[in-house]
Amino acid sequence: MTGQSMVMPEVVAVLMPPNTAPLFACTPPRAAPGVAVRKKYMQAQMDIGPGRINGWVESMRASSPTHAKAAAVLAAGAGAVDGERAAWMVRHPSALSKFDQIVAASKGKKIVMFLDYDGTLSPIVDDPDAAFMSDTMRRAVRSVAKHFPTAIVSGRCRDKVFEFVKLAELYYAGSHGMDIKSPAKASRHNEAKAKGVLFQPASKFLPMIEQVHDSLIEKTKCIPGSKVENNKFCVSVHFRCVDEKSWSTLAGIVKGELEEYPKLKLTQGRKVLEIRPTIKWDKGKALEFLLESLGFADCTDVLPVYIGDDRSDEDAFKVLQKRGHGGVGIVVSKYPKDTHASYSLQEPAEVMEFLLRLVEWERLSRAQARPKCW
Numbered sequence: 001m002t003g004q005s006m007v008m009p010e011v012v013a014v015l016m017p018p019n020t021a022p023l024f025a026c027t028p029p030r031a032a033p034g035v036a037v038r039k040k041y042m043q044a045q046m047d048i049g050p051g052r053i054n055g056w057v058e059s060m061r062a063s064s065p066t067h068a069k070a071a072a073v074l075a076a077g078a079g080a081v082d083g084e085r086a087a088w089m090v091r092h093p094s095a096l097s098k099f100d101q102i103v104a105a106s107k108g109k110k111i112v113m114f115l116d117y118d119g120t121l122s123p124i125v126d127d128p129d130a131a132f133m134s135d136t137m138r139r140a141v142r143s144v145a146k147h148f149p150t151a152i153v154s155g156r157c158r159d160k161v162f163e164f165v166k167l168a169e170l171y172y173a174g175s176h177g178m179d180i181k182s183p184a185k186a187s188r189h190n191e192a193k194a195k196g197v198l199f200q201p202a203s204k205f206l207p208m209i210e211q212v213h214d215s216l217i218e219k220t221k222c223i224p225g226s227k228v229e230n231n232k233f234c235v236s237v238h239f240r241c242v243d244e245k246s247w248s249t250l251a252g253i254v255k256g257e258l259e260e261y262p263k264l265k266l267t268q269g270r271k272v273l274e275i276r277p278t279i280k281w282d283k284g285k286a287l288e289f290l291l292e293s294l295g296f297a298d299c300t301d302v303l304p305v306y307i308g309d310d311r312s313d314e315d316a317f318k319v320l321q322k323r324g325h326g327g328v329g330i331v332v333s334k335y336p337k338d339t340h341a342s343y344s345l346q347e348p349a350e351v352m353e354f355l356l357r358l359v360e361w362e363r364l365s366r367a368q369a370r371p372k373c374w
């Protein structure tokens with residue numbers, strides 16, 4: 001991103017090497033004793049491919065920010081961890097405290113909103129079926145969508161995330177972007193090109209994903225607390241409620257399943273192992289696809305804003321970071337983590353505050369632009 005329209009915090013974020021997935025949910029401290037912890041997590045993350053089960057379990061531990069923070073505190077002390085957080089906040093300042101900077105960058109541009117669901121619009125809870133969004137958050141999203149084209153981009157299957165959000169005027173990209181649909185309800189943003197879009201780049205994997213889902217349901221029955229979720233073009237195996245002693249057994253089951261399906265790969269989210277097709281499609285590609293469908297491909301007068309909390313959202317942040325015409329990536333996290341986002345918000349409550357401020361700012365800008373009749 002080189003254009004002057006680029007939105008960046010005052011301090012440039014440390015970039016990760018190209019093609020490197022974010023390594024930990026929480027970055028262990030850089031102080032001497034923490035380095036060992038950091039390396040351990042890095043190794044664990046690399047091992048998750050076809051590697052050892054121990055590597056898988058380490059990586060599963062690292063997917064818990066609180067777990068990783070506790071490990072870092074043990075290794076380096078609370079002071080070092082606080083210092084790490086302060087340094088991270090300088091690199092990824094709060095989108096609320098930098099609100100004026102963000103909206104200034106949208107001058108002369110149309111904002112397009114992209115919102116992740118779990119951990120962004122709804123708080124993380126133990127039961128994935130109970131991850132409800134509050135009515136106040138729904139009202140905030142509805143108001144945003146009145147002013148800006150708005151898409152929900154989720155790892156969940158599209159129908160499920162729609163059941164939670166219940167707003168027919170939005171675009172939805174489910175299954176980590178592999179199931180994209182334009183709004184069911186007309187609004188002033190979707191009269192044009194994106195109307196009637198349905199894009200499913202992984203449709204040929206549907207029977208395979210079904211098989212894997214059914215097989216994993218059967219094989220994980222012996223593991224109390226585990227939950228296998230059918231996300232249509234991917235399968236999520238949750239371990240949030242599984243006793244840590246059983247994590248290696250669960251990892252072994254998923255690993256064994258993957259070995260039978262070389263056309264599927266493993267990714268990780270917050271206390272969840274996700275199996276998905278090896279196709280080169282992710283939330284970043286979905287963001288590009290939606291911008292194109294809306295008629296904004298290569299447009300200099302559009303500013304995409306993406307808010308998300310998980311590893312899969314990093315694919316979208318990377319796209320925004322590379323985009324020549326600007327884009328705002330906002331990561332939702334209380335803890336420092338490797339991210340390609342420029343800004344941060346701590347939790348869904350702050351996301352709601354940001355959305356409401358955006359709506360208010362847009363209303364005021366419009367009112368000021370209107371000719372006055374005395």
Ligand SMILES: O=P(O)(O)OC[C@H]1O[C@H](O[C@H]2O[C@H](CO)[C@@H](O)[C@H](O)[C@H]2O)[C@H](O)[C@@H](O)[C@@H]1O
Nearest residue numbers: 117118124125126128131154155236240270272
């Ligand atoms: O892309 P997202 O909308 O963030 O979806 C990612 C995954 O979110 C859900 O799991 C996560 O949230 C659950 C409810 O709070 C929580 O119990 C779980 O531990 C988290 O990983 C969803 O259930 C998954 O299918 C999504 O892939």
